[in-house]
Amino acid sequence: MVIGLDIGSTTIKCVVLDSQENIVFSSYERHLSQITSQTARMLEKIATSVPLGEDTFLMVSGSAGMGMAERCGLPFIQEVYATRVAARRLIPDADVIIELGGEDAKILFLSHGIEVRMNGSCAGGTGAFIDQMATLLDMTADEMDEVAERAEKIYTIASRCGVFAKSDIQPLLNQGARKSDIAASILYAVVNQTIGGLAQGHPILGKVVYLGGPLTFMSQLRQSFDKTIKTTGICPENSLHYVALGAAYSATEKVNLQQAIESLSSYKGDDSLPSIKPLFENEDEYLRFVQRHSLATVPVLDTGSCVDGVYLGIDAGSTTVKTVLIDRQGAILETSYQNNSGNPVPIIKARLEKLYQKHPGIRILGSAVTGYGEEIVRQAFQVDEGLVETVAHFTAAKHFMPQVEFVIDIGGQDIKCFQIHNGAVDNIFLNEACSSGCGSFLQTFATALGYPIDQFAKLGLFAKRPVDLGSRCTVFMNSSVKQAQKEGASVEDISAGLSVSVVKNALYKVIRTTSTSSLGTHVVVQGGTFLNDAVLRAFEQELGLQVVRPDIAGLMGAYGAALHCRSSARRESSIIDAQGLAAFTHEVKVTTCRSCTNACRLTVNLFNTGYRYISGNRCERPITNKAIDESLDLYAWKLRRLQQMAEVANPETAKEAIGIPIGL
Known part of the structure; x- marks a missing residue:
């Protein structure tokens, strides 16, 4: 019997061949970073369910298999050669x-010799990228493939990594773009990344073969490749197992299967991995930490006696929607997250309902909304005020620490930091395209593991030995995490290391501070990411001081919005009432603006109240319906x-003649 193992970045594929090279056993499983233990279990399963005969041959391949094979004394073949x-x-x-894996992508050109193009540390355009985007759309990868079939429009989406793609996708979602269009756009982004990033101009001609999980399971992804390269590729039988099959075909070395299982089971990893100080030395230290951070609280009251004068704050964030209802004194009556x-x-509509x-008799005196979805929520529900996120979070921070000098808010995909001087915002730091160091940074790795x-x-x-993963973006961190996995680092050590990396990214990539002492000594942290005790502890260790985390750290934007509208002293809110909500409708249309040659593709959100919200426009004309004031055209004036x-x-008196092409 011959065993071929393909240990990839996210999965283990296995085939067992008999003496006639027929497949008698095959398996495809996620290893969840438990590479050696999962491989050992796989071999145990083979040993108990497949008659192996006298001689057993084995060969290991795959991007995550080399280190394990070397340390456990198992034969190894490079995956490209196996393919x-x-x-x-x-x-x-x-x-x-064309092969797409969990975090690997490659193109093999087989005509006239062999030429191989592989991705490096970037996992953009791979299965991990697709999984991230599916999570962002609140669906599985299979569901994303299914809805993509109904697409009517393709948006331009960055595919070099999930971080930048989210920066393109999130505004589309907040602006009401159809998920089917976004799903199809993501698949085309994968195609563009593969062809542009790997082929790099090399023509893809002849018979094209699709391999790997994403191309096997996603028919719309294959069709996107076909349309782009103008061919009809094939996805062969056992397309998931080609590397494992190649490993099996190449196996020439006999192994003792039981010894191999024991070697894998006893493998403990490499102690030479760079590590950092543990977050907590013991449980007592952690309990003192929790007790200290339980002091910054807001009173919570029963809404029964306070409905005759309340204020509603809404934070329509990048990944979550938060609402806070407060009374005239600022006590919290109700929250949602x-x-x-x-x-x-629909989230806000359901909350109001x-x-x-x-x-039934509630009297809302004021309402305010902040966050990514501020404008669409304000138009949809006639919210009184739209508030800049910085103002909302600063307002909430002052409530807990009037002398606050520095506020940092780490959300799902954004980081907001601002320094306070003499009671006013003195400097603001925001992350731009990159969301490394945000909540989604940890979410991505948690899901992958x-x-x-x-x-x-x-x-x-x-964790006793947190892995030192540095302060790099999600894409390059993938390679660090994969390397740590190959070296046998535990999930606990990786988790602690990632929490430290979140903090370092925020401090040294976003704020770009050269000295943590410049941030001041009165610091308030907020945002859902700081509800993670590991991140909070890492932040305090990096700053070398104790900070304040309110008990509503994940609701500070909404709470600040509620406090702000309370200070406006309104007598009645204009927010939609129960009767208006019962008749509420929301329709999304996609159209093309014909006001100029730009031909912008507009997403128009129509509400039964007569309000509308338009996105995708490059100027104000679709909103104002006004023609351009030609007197302001500098090109025409020039x-x-x-x-x-x-x-x-x-010309007769001129000393020199200068010719200027009018076309320039």
Whole structure:
């Protein structure tokens, strides 16, 4: 019997061949970073379920298999060579192989010799990228493939990494773009990344073969490749197992299967991995930490006696929607914290419906909204005020620490930091395109390692040897995490290391501070990411001081918005009432603006109240319906001025003649 193992960045693929090279066993499983233990279990399963005969041959391949094979004394073959061996055996006339894995991508050009193009540390355009984007759309990868079939429009989306893609996708979601269009756009982004990043101009001609999980399971992704390269590729039988098959075909070394299992089971990893100081030395230290941070609280009252004068704050964030209802004294009556599922409008509608049903006589004196979805929420529900996020968070921070000098808010995809001087905002730091160091940074790795984010965060609290992963972006951090996995680092050590990396990214990549002492001594931290005790502890260790984390750290934007509208002293809010909410409708249309040659593709959100919200426009004309004031056209003015100068010039008296092409 012959065993071929393909240990990839996220999965383990295995095939067992009999003496006639028939497949008698195959498996495809996620290893969730438990590479050696999962491989050992796989071999144990083979040993108990497949009659192996006297001689057993084994070969390991895959991007995550080399280090393990070397340390456990198992034969190894490079995955590109294994793929080529399988292709020559099964599809001898193949010209090009395009393979997408969990975090790996490669193109093999087989005609006229072999040429290989592989991704480096960037996981953009791979299965991990697709999974991240599907999570952002609140669906599975299979569901994303299904809805992409109904797409009517393709948006331009960056595919070099999930970080930049989110920066393109989140505004589309907040502006009401159809998920089917976004899903199809993501698949085309994967195609563009693969062809542009790997082929780099090399023509993809002849018989094209698609391999790997994403191309096997996602028919719309294959069609996107077909349309782009103008061909009809094939996805062969056992496309998931080609590397494992190539490894099996190449196996020439006999192994003792039981010894291999024991070697894998006893492998403990490499102690030479660079590590950093543990977050907590023991549980007593952690309990004191928790007790100290339980002091910054807001009174919470029963809404029953306070409905005759309340203020509503809404924070329509990049990944979540938060609401806070307060009384005239600032005490919290009700809160909500939900995933925005890519569209804040139905979330806010459901929240208001629940509020009106629970308190029929409620009297809202003021309402304010902040966050990514500020404008669409304000137009949809006639909220009184739209508030800049910085003002909302500063207002909330002052409530807990009037002498605050520095506020940092780490959300799902954004970081907001501002320094305070003499009671006013003196400097503002915001992350730009990159969301490394944000909540989604940890969420991405937690999902990849197979843990809910809250459980993943707790794993790192008492890690003995947190891995030093540095302060790099999500894409390059992938390679560091993969290397740590290959070296046998525990999930606990990786979790703690990532929490420290979040802090370092925020301090040294966003704020770009050269000295943490410049931030001041009165610091308030907020945002959902700081509800993670590991991140908070890492932040305090990096600053060398104790900070204040309010008990509503994840609701500070909404709470600040509520406090702000309370200070406006309104007598009645204009927010939509229960009767208006019952008749509320929201329709999204996609159209093309014909006001100029730009032909902007507009997403128009229409509400039954007569309000509308338009996105995708490059100027104000779709909103104002006004023509351009030609007197403000500097190009036309310059042309007229040049013509006037030419008319008054006297060629006979001029010493030199200068010709200026009008076309420039």
